[in-house]
Amino acid sequence: MTESELDDAYTRLCKTMTEIGEAGSSLFLARFALLAIMEIDDPAGVERLIAEAGAGMKQEAGRAA
Numbered sequence: 436m437t438e439s440e441l442d443d444a445y446t447r448l449c450k451t452m453t454e455i456g457e458a459g460s461s462l463f464l465a466r467f468a469l470l471a472i473m474e475i476d477d478p479a480g481v482e483r484l485i486a487e488a489g490a491g492m493k494q495e496a497g498r499a500a
Contacts, residue, residue, distance in 0.1 A: 448467070
């Protein structure tokens with residue numbers, strides 16, 4: 436994906452979450468993640484992405500503290 440395509444996808448993701456509302460956003464993200472995992476179809480790659488996402492969230496939490 437190009438940087439522009441990635442930005443477009445992120446924007447659409449955010450707009451969809453806004454349309455769904457805060458109460459449904461977690462369920463939407465869980466469903467999106469499961470669909471993405473099925474599309475990726477690479478257990479090792481999925482594990483790596485989960486670890487990277489988790490590490491990024493832990494870093495953000497550390498900065499906020």
